[in-house]
Amino acid sequence: MTEPDFSASNPSGGFGPDELLRCYADGVFPMGEDRDDPRVFLVEPDQRGLLPLDRFHIPTRLRRTVRSEIFTVQVDTAFPAVLDACAVAMPGREDTWINAPIRALYLALHARGHAHSIECWRDERLVGGLYGVTLGGAFFGESMFSLERDASKVALVHLVARLKQGGWRLLDTQFLTGHLSQFGAVETPQAAYLKMLKPVLGITPDKCALTRSLRGTEAVTYALQPTTQAS
Numbered sequence: 291m292t293e294p295d296f297s298a299s300n301p302s303g304g305f306g307p308d309e310l311l312r313c314y315a316d317g318v319f320p321m322g323e324d325r326d327d328p329r330v331f332l333v334e335p336d337q338r339g340l341l342p343l344d345r346f347h348i349p350t351r352l353r354r355t356v357r358s359e360i361f362t363v364q365v366d367t368a369f370p371a372v373l374d375a376c377a378v379a380m381p382g383r384e385d386t387w388i389n390a391p392i393r394a395l396y397l398a399l400h401a402r403g404h405a406h407s408i409e410c411w412r413d414e415r416l417v418g419g420l421y422g423v424t425l426g427g428a429f430f431g432e433s434m435f436s437l438e439r440d441a442s443k444v445a446l447v448h449l450v451a452r453l454k455q456g457g458w459r460l461l462d463t464q465f466l467t468g469h470l471s472q473f474g475a476v477e478t479p480q481a482a483y484l485k486m487l488k489p490v491l492g493i494t495p496d497k498c499a500l501t502r503s504l505r506g507t508e509a510v511t512y513a514l515q516p517t518t519q520a521s
Contacts, residue, residue, distance in 0.1 A: 305330065305395075306395070306398065307395060307398040307399050307402060307404070310395050310399065311399070311404060311423075311425060313332055314423060314425050314428075314430055315425060315487075315491055317334060317338075317480065317483060317484045317487055318332045318333060318334045319332070319333055319430065319432075319464060320332055320333070320392055320395065321333050321387040321392075322386075322387045322388065322389035322391070322392050323387070323389075324386065324387070324389070325377065325386050325388070325389050326389070327389055328389060328390065328391060329389075329391075330389070330391050330392060330395075333464075334480060335464070335465065335480060336479065336480055337466070337477045337478065337479060337480065338462065338464070338465075338477065338478050338479070338480050338483040339462070339463035339464050339465045339466040339467070339470065339475055339476075339477055340460070340461065340462060340463060340475065340476055340477075340478055340483065340486075341431075341450070341461040341463050341470060341473060341474060341475045341476075342461075342474060342476065343450065343453060343454055343458070343459065343460070343461055344516060345474045346450050346473060346474055346513055346514065347472070347473055347474040348447055348473070348510060348513060348514060349472060352440060352443055352444075352447070353510050355440050355443075355444060356444050356447050356448075356506045356509055356510050357506040357507050357510055358506065359505070359506040360412065361410035361411060361412050361417065361418070361438075361441060361444055362410070362411040362412070363408065363409065363410055363411075363444065363445065363448045363504070363509075364409045364411060365406060365407065365408055365409065365452075365500055365501045366400075366406055366407055366500075366501060367407075367409060368407065368409055368416055368419075369397075369400045369405070369406070369407040369421065370397060371409075371416055372407040372409055372416070372419045372420070372421050372435070373388065373393060373396055373397070373407070373421060374393075375416065375419070375435045375437075376388060376420075376421065376432075376433035376434065376435045377393070377433075378435065388433065396421070396423075396432070399423060403497070404423055404424055404425065405421060405422065405423050405424075406421065406422065406424060406500055407419055407420070407421040408420050408421075408445040408446075408448050408449045408452075409445065410438075410441040410442075410444050410445050412438060412441075416437075417436070417437040417438040417441045418434070418435060418436040418437060418438060418440075418441020418442045418444070418445055419434065419435065419441070419442065419445045420432075420433065420434035420435075420442060420445045420446060420449065421433060421434075422449075424458070424495075424497070424500075425491060426490055426491035426492060426493050426494070426495075427457065427458050427459040427460060427490035427491070427492075427493025427494075427495050428458065428459070428460040428461075428462060428487060428490050428491060429449070429453055429458050429460070429461050429462070430462045430464070431449075431461065431462060431463050431464070432464075434446065446473065447509055447510065447513050448504060448509045448513075449461075450512075450513040451504060451508070451509040451510075451511075451512035451513040452499050452500050452502065452504070452512075453495075453499075453500075454512050454513065454515055455496070455499040455502070455512055456495040456496040456497065456498070456499025456500060457493065457495040457496055457499075458490075458493075458495045459490040459493060460486060460487065460490045462483075462487075463475055
């Protein structure tokens, strides 16, 4: 862990969105110690979590849930709300690494078109979602939340469907968790990850694919389509 010279995402000095994008390109990402700690640390894990797009798995029951469209899925209509929901304490996640400086950084990236949210709504209420950063043909998943069963999982299926449609080649999950393992996530040494990352940064995906409307049946179909994973 290293601590950057941070100045509230001020583009004229300190650690701002330009510096953060360079960090992603170098294979490191930011985290805070907790909500009230103003410091931002750069993390480079020995083992990196990846969700191979060519081997994405959707459990059978979740396929039915996505197809049933019990949630309305939207993109980038409530990015700050998704960011804040991901920072709320809940069972199994009593504290958060999303402090005020990190929140400011991702809001700045969102304003530049480099950070996006996939949102699940029910009865006009935001009940789940995720957000992450796009750079070249790589998407870096940052955090997700769920207030109703399967809401964040539905958001992930929709994200993968859109990434495949748009030509992204790498989905970085930072760490491997049991939650992500059910979708086919794996762990790879950081050195191998960097070799995967470098070539995909030169890819220009179709960013319109992220915001394109998708029915539940389409999301399942596209998410399970074969694709060529970066190597």
